Amino acid sequence: MRLLPSLALVALFAISGCAVEPFKSEAPARSGASKGTGSPAGSAPVLSAPPEVAPPQPGAEPGIEAPVPATVPRQRPKVPPATMSPASKALVAQAEAQRKKGDLPGATQSLERALRIEPNNPLLWIEMGRLRMDQRNFTQAENLGRKALAMSVGDDPTQSQAWQLISDSLRARGKNVQAQEAAERARALAEQ
């Protein structure tokens, strides 16, 4: 029973060129690959294609504030847009109702509940970020947006929302140029 979804996933990864390289410790999955391109999971597209875009400048230190390069070096395979479970949906709706009543601490608690159930759902981190905007905690709003970005690689609609949140948080702090850049990224991702 439980094997079926796993196999489906194997096939999906292989077909999609394996964006989600699982942290497996032994040699790569041969049969998974054979269903797809006939070469090991994760490595085939990389080995066969030369770099299309210039690699990041050497010596550029990836600082915490480092801007993400405007041109993504390589098209990472797309994944389906994130969705929420019914439980998370109910909690987000509850948080929204609390927010409307002005009960921001209550709304925080509700969203935290959802996050404990689905800690890897970027949509929930974006919701939390929006709530921080209401609380005028703009730095945290941006941080939460960045967290959402990190867990939505390959999911353009969600990345777009995260960039919009980041843009709003930057604008609220008067960082208009960066806010504009972030907004453009959000727009570009929404169009894809």
Added chain:
Amino acid sequence: MAKRRRSSRSRRRLQRGFVVLTLLLLVVAVVVVAVLSHRVTRQFEGRRWTLPARVYAQPIELYAGQSLSAERFAEELDRLGYQSVSKPDRPGTYRRRGSVIDVHVRAFRFADEPQEARSLRIAFAGGAIASLQDPQGADVPITRLDPMLIGSIFPTHGEDRIVVSPDQVPALLPNALKAVEDRKFDTHHGVSPLAILRALFVNVRAGQIEQGGSTLTQQLVKSYFLDSRRTLGRKAEEAVMAVILESRFEKADIMNAYINEIYLGQDGRRAIHGFGLASQFYFGKPLAELDLPEIALLVAVVRGPSYYDPRRHPERALERRNLVLRVLAERGVITEQEAKRAERSPLGVAEAGRKGAVFYPAFLDLVRRQLRRDYREDDLTEAGLTVFSTLDPLLQEKAEAALASELARQDASPRKVSHGLEGVVIVTSPATGEVVAMVGGRRASFDGFNRALDAKRPIGSLAKPLVYLAALETGRYTPASIVRDEPVQIKLPNGDVWKPANFDKLVRGNMPAVRALTQSLNLPTVNLGLEVGLGRVARAFVQLGLDEKPAEYPSMLLGATNLSPFEVAQMYNTLANGGFRSPLRAVRAVLAESGKALKAPQLEVTQAAPAEAVYAVDRMLVEVMSRGTGRPARKSLPEGLVVAGKTGTSNDYRDSWFAGFSGSHSIVVWMGHDDNSQTGLTGTTGALAAWSKLMSSIPTSSFDPLMPETLEIRWIDYYSGLETSPWCDGSAVGMPFRYGTPLMASDACPPGSETPAEPLLPEETAEAVP
């Protein structure tokens, strides 16, 4: 005449002197009373709240898909005091029919909103909740059980005790105390002059002070100031304070304070104060559940906790308990019949190694400290607070069991040095930084010294991932970068020469970074750390969550830095969270008695280290578990579960550490001796065993974060660092690199080779995908 005048003058002078002296004495007395009054009142005020803060564990969330079996759910209901009935129509009742449980959930005031009592039908399938419906058959998206009460505390006081409020005290206890210890309690003014006289008489006759004659109030005062000197002056001081207390506070408050304060026994170096803790200590259950003979025993122990110690001197204790029972019957507190029956029952004292699952002193200490750090003092002294904590009781139980079984295994080992070890376990949720379990020692108890928070020990090789993180952060290093496994000598400022060596004293030459970290080799790490710079490595500690930069000695590269298990848990939680730092927290929210939420710190997230560097370090820590020092864990871990981690051993085997994480749990284990003597254990032989026992006994998920989009996986040879093909032989290892990173290709098996060395079994393939 003159003589008479002189004598009358001298008499007058004498009188005047007498008046002055009296006035002076009076002033002194007033001052003394004022000082004593201030002292005793402050002490009492600090503890008199009849309603301590109640601390709750995290509630069990109920929603379709939640991994929870019908068996475990029924267990949880039993633990929360739900009754199994044939018709669950009242809150707090349930009925199980196979894989369907009907439950009437109790109402509870949560921090976000109150939850009404409600009936639910829950169907289970395959170890998870299949559906959740209300009585009308409509799906309920999510709800939760009322949480478990895990303790009552006074947030502003740092003691290890279980505070009980009057409603948690069986009515018999105060009555019995009065009957046995202080018959005039309800009417006296703090002291009983007759009793004092009697005591004085006996004492003078005996030539030394032997008998108390103290009222309950005097005993309370004595306990406050913990002065065992039995001088007359001391006694007088106590008596004055007792009178002051009585004049200022109600009898009921004084009785409640007494019940929470009085000394009732000794657990190693830890004093047992208060009937709440004593009830756990002697009987392993809450005070409210004690029966007559048990209450009588505690009352018997009051007179001499060591002389009447029911574990060490059961006959004496039994004799005195029965004396108490007879006194109670004589004074009409209980009937003759009740006394007779109770006298026949055994002492009923629980084994010393009692179940710890009901009392969480280390975790409650953390709750108390975080409350004091994060909340306003005025808010905390308010009565009747409700504290919502992050503790997961099931995980806590598993953590205690895993540590206990490993300590027991060490106790039975032929090596004397590994007997009687202590240990700490901390479990956190990477994404939120919540502390879900915390064990502070083998007895799950402590006397003010909380090892998990206060024991600062050298972290050994747990420091190594930070060296590699600092290196990768510069952008000049990758997991394939060659590091030198060769001897190094460093002259220290004091003239000494530091000559580190590998654990096995061997030297292997050049190798890629991934191998050096995976095998926890000292020399390559030191060489790399010196190249990168101590300042950068020290900065990595702070990035991951340490409050202060560690001292920048070369030996810090090998973990000479002293850190507490809690600090390590913070740093590794940041690694487990992809470089996002969330301060570890034990408190979710606090409600005032009015139902209003107190202003509280919220979930915080800060990108502390570049995601790419952290991803690479994490990936190397996965290798540690599959082919490095963490490999022995594979024996007990479920097949296919991907975890990452690092061993740590301090000099001369004094500390055994393991820190590591799955996708949903980050766990730190420390084992060592309190006196810092040798344990004979490495991180692999000691802490790792407890760690893997725990990790394999909890429902958890594989560590499988998304790779940052600037990275790609390429295969390198584990021994040479040359780029190769995954099919070459067992030595190819997949590591993340920035797109376009130049790598030298292997001649023997260059990238692109298509022939697999050994075919893999299909099952392994399926499990490789979490």
